[in-house]
Amino acid sequence: MDQSLFTYDIIAEDPKTHARAGVLHTPHGDIETPIFMPVGTRATVKGVPWETVKGLGAQIVLSNTYHLAMRPGADLIDEMGGLHSFMNWHGPILTDSGGFQIFSHSDAVKLSDKGVRFIATDYDGSHVFWSPEDNMAIAQKLGSDICMQLDQCIGYPAERRDVQRAMDLSSRWAERCYKAHTRPDQALFGIVQGGMHLDLRIKSLERLEEMGDFPGYGIGGYSVGEDHETMFESLEPLAAEYMPKGKPRYLMGVGNPTTLVRGVACGIDMFDCVLPTRTGRMGTAFSSEGRLNFRNARFAHDGGPVDPQCTCPVCTGGYTRAHIRHMVTVKEMLGGILLSMHNIYYLLDLMRRARQAIIDGAYSEFVNDWMNSPAAKDY
Amino acid sequence: MDQSLFTYDIIAEDPKTHARAGVLHTPHGDIETPIFMPVGTRATVKGVPWETVKGLGAQIVLSNTYHLAMRPGADLIDEMGGLHSFMNWHGPILTDSGGFQIFSHSDAVKLSDKGVRFIATDYDGSHVFWSPEDNMAIAQKLGSDICMQLDQCIGYPAERRDVQRAMDLSSRWAERCYKAHTRPDQALFGIVQGGMHLDLRIKSLERLEEMGDFPGYGIGGYSVGEDHETMFESLEPLAAEYMPKGKPRYLMGVGNPTTLVRGVACGIDMFDCVLPTRTGRMGTAFSSEGRLNFRNARFAHDGGPVDPQCTCPVCTGGYTRAHIRHMVTVKEMLGGILLSMHNIYYLLDLMRRARQAIIDGAYSEFVNDWMNSPAAKDY
Numbered sequence: 001m002d003q004s005l006f007t008y009d010i011i012a013e014d015p016k017t018h019a020r021a022g023v024l025h026t027p028h029g030d031i032e033t034p035i036f037m038p039v040g041t042r043a044t045v046k047g048v049p050w051e052t053v054k055g056l057g058a059q060i061v062l063s064n065t066y067h068l069a070m071r072p073g074a075d076l077i078d079e080m081g082g083l084h085s086f087m088n089w090h091g092p093i094l095t096d097s098g099g100f101q102i103f104s105h106s107d108a109v110k111l112s113d114k115g116v117r118f119i120a121t122d123y124d125g126s127h128v129f130w131s132p133e134d135n136m137a138i139a140q141k142l143g144s145d146i147c148m149q150l151d152q153c154i155g156y157p158a159e160r161r162d163v164q165r166a167m168d169l170s171s172r173w174a175e176r177c178y179k180a181h182t183r184p185d186q187a188l189f190g191i192v193q194g195g196m197h198l199d200l201r202i203k204s205l206e207r208l209e210e211m212g213d214f215p216g217y218g219i220g221g222y223s224v225g226e227d228h229e230t231m232f233e234s235l236e237p238l239a240a241e242y243m244p245k246g247k248p249r250y251l252m253g254v255g256n257p258t259t260l261v262r263g264v265a266c267g268i269d270m271f272d273c274v275l276p277t278r279t280g281r282m283g284t285a286f287s288s289e290g291r292l293n294f295r296n297a298r299f300a301h302d303g304g305p306v307d308p309q310c311t312c313p314v315c316t317g318g319y320t321r322a323h324i325r326h327m328v329t330v331k332e333m334l335g336g337i338l339l340s341m342h343n344i345y346y347l348l349d350l351m352r353r354a355r356q357a358i359i360d361g362a363y364s365e366f367v368n369d370w371m372n373s374p375a376a377k378d379y
Numbered sequence: 380m381d382q383s384l385f386t387y388d389i390i391a392e393d394p395k396t397h398a399r400a401g402v403l404h405t406p407h408g409d410i411e412t413p414i415f416m417p418v419g420t421r422a423t424v425k426g427v428p429w430e431t432v433k434g435l436g437a438q439i440v441l442s443n444t445y446h447l448a449m450r451p452g453a454d455l456i457d458e459m460g461g462l463h464s465f466m467n468w469h470g471p472i473l474t475d476s477g478g479f480q481i482f483s484h485s486d487a488v489k490l491s492d493k494g495v496r497f498i499a500t501d502y503d504g505s506h507v508f509w510s511p512e513d514n515m516a517i518a519q520k521l522g523s524d525i526c527m528q529l530d531q532c533i534g535y536p537a538e539r540r541d542v543q544r545a546m547d548l549s550s551r552w553a554e555r556c557y558k559a560h561t562r563p564d565q566a567l568f569g570i571v572q573g574g575m576h577l578d579l580r581i582k583s584l585e586r587l588e589e590m591g592d593f594p595g596y597g598i599g600g601y602s603v604g605e606d607h608e609t610m611f612e613s614l615e616p617l618a619a620e621y622m623p624k625g626k627p628r629y630l631m632g633v634g635n636p637t638t639l640v641r642g643v644a645c646g647i648d649m650f651d652c653v654l655p656t657r658t659g660r661m662g663t664a665f666s667s668e669g670r671l672n673f674r675n676a677r678f679a680h681d682g683g684p685v686d687p688q689c690t691c692p693v694c695t696g697g698y699t700r701a702h703i704r705h706m707v708t709v710k711e712m713l714g715g716i717l718l719s720m721h722n723i724y725y726l727l728d729l730m731r732r733a734r735q736a737i738i739d740g741a742y743s744e745f746v747n748d749w750m751n752s753p754a755a756k757d758y
């Protein structure tokens with residue numbers, strides 16, 4: 001099908017790494033890559049109004065199909081003019097397939113070629129069946145700019161046999177999603193699976209390339225329990241040597257700052273993760289000094305900003321570590337909200353600076369500086 | 380003592396009601412009265428950054444001495460440069476005495492002329508004793524622009540004998556607070572007590588006027604269980620006929636929109652209440668149609684704003700009733716935060732419009748229009 005609205009222009013390639021800077025065009029605006037995508041799970045970034053999300057520099061946000069399909073339902077969102085209108089974010093939106101949430105939020109999951117059957121334990125306990133076609137129907141009702149194929153994401157460690165089976169199923173579902181998806185103002189990304197096995201990853205990718213012309217590719221099944229080196233062992237060659245150059249590459253569910261920095265060096269363009277908001281709500285901040293836990297008493301008398309090197313609205317807006325620690329310890333939600341804002345900005349700004357370094361042809365220095373800085377010490 | 384930094388200028392008086400429009404000068408800025416003061420109980424308006432509070436039009440905010448004294452403690456706030464600096468609100472601040480919270484949040488309260496002894500059940504269960512002098516020492520460490528005397532607030536219904544005893548104790552404490560308070564950049568307001576008995580209220584006021592020159596007066600002990608007519612029966616003559624004209628009058632803990640409208644007609648200048656944020660978090664909005672409960676299914680498909688007549692950032696910012704209902708029902712905190720913002724704005728805007736009506740000499744028409752509008756129907 002025609003997905004010509006979703007062209008991807010590479011504007012710079014780093015000479016010493018595989019990093020690239022690009023622009024992904026979507027119907028709701030252009031996205032400068034590499035990019036981090038804040039997550040608005042249930043049609044809201046937890047506690048942060050959209051105007052603020054935009055002010056932090058977000059260019060595209062993610063929302064979760066499983067949760068939206070359960071509440072308020074894809075039909076209602078469709079009736080309200082689609083997800084942009086419903087959730088009041090008028091820039092680009094990416095929706096996942098919901099597959100990952102099914103495995104983590106529901107019970108009695110049964111997989112077959114036909115699709116996935118599960119019980120929505122988180123919600124009303126109803127029995128739900130999604131075929132790949134059902135899943136695409138939901139995605140098209142939501143009307144996000146980018147949707148993802150239905151896939152099976154497998155944990156780590158896992159038997160190669162099971163990884164292969166999940167990859168095979170994901171391939172067959174990819175084909176059915178590809179055929180069922182008809183909305184020209186929405187891009188459908190295929191997802192490369194295959195666990196930590198490079199050969200399975202390559203096979204998965206080849207099948208996606210054979211079955212059609214996806215405007216972009218997700219890389220799923222990482223950050224599922226493996227350590228960083230194990231991930232990069234297969235991710236690095238996959239992204240750097242095998243994935244098609246002219247298409248955006250989205251490493252799904254990864255939000256550790258150092259992983260972003262290293263991932264960009266492998267040629268990854270897009271990231272998403274709940275880490276900045278989830279850790280923020282727990283009282284933790286990314287910082288140039290490494291992660292800071294505001295439950296720590298050492299911040300009680302500290303009149304400085306969360307991170308003296310940060311230029312976010314929280315750090316430049318007069319909020320002190322002492323005040324934020326106070327709010328975190330007395331469970332005042334504003335503490336977690338301000339840290340969420342700081343953390344989102346931190347990753348957005350990290351990717352902005354990475355992009356500039358790529359454009360300057362100095363990304364390998366950027367990576368070296370980062371890896372030798374205290375910011376990387378808790379990696 | 381010298382409290383000349385806190386002059387109050389009356390700039391207009393309504394010809395047919397007792398309403399007045401004024402300007403209260405404080406070291407952190409002027410306050411245009413009548414005014415509603417949003418509450419930031421524990422150094423934060425729940426879930427709303429200060430820049431947003433300011434953007435809603437807040438000119439002065441309230442914070443709670445009991446909670447601040449428990450966590451993080453007055454000494455720490457003093458060390459961090461005082462409450463303005465600590466909580467990052469640089470406009471005027473009013474702090475209550477903490478007396479009201481002691482009665483509602485602690486255990487084993489024992490009152491005597493010496494002071495109040497209580498167990499901080501909400502916090503670490505420690506035994507605390509506050510004399511009026513201790514209370515003033517805390518207030519002066521916090522460094523709010525306006526602090527309140529320590530008083531005893533009694534519920535309703537109550538025996539006249541008990542009301543009188545609480546009023547007598549409050550009078551004696553007022554005198555000790557007045558003597559102990561020395562900070563010239565902080566105003567100390569006396570508090571008129573006396574329950575629903577006008578003669579006791581007048582007695583309480585007379586004693587305050589005899590003991591010194593308070594720059595303003597709180598009116599405590601209303602909205603403690605009585606119905607509206609019972610309150611206005613003594614409040615109206617107290618404010619309209621007995622309270623000194625040239626001093627601001629602050630009706631404590633009252634935030635119902637209709638009570639604000641009627642209170643202004645009696646000559647009240649200042650109000651505070653947690654109602655806009657507390658009801659907001661529960662999914663309820665003030666509106667030109669009366670109170671709206673967003674748990675109600677009728678909003679599920681409603682693409683309109685919270686209140687079509689409202690000009691707040693939420694109602695004019697693209698958030699729909701359907702989206703807010705969704706967030707309220709799935710317990711996403713942004714729903715309650717947006718409704719808190721709307722509700723705060725609603726009361727601030729109501730007082731702005733009331734002030735203009737007073738300046739225009741048309742406040743009695745304003746009250747009539749209000750009382751005949753659907754906004755007043757749930758009063």
Ligand SMILES: [Zn+2]
Nearest residue numbers: 310312315342
């Ligand atoms: Zn910051």
Ligand SMILES: [Zn+2]
Nearest residue numbers: 689691694721
């Ligand atoms: Zn509004």
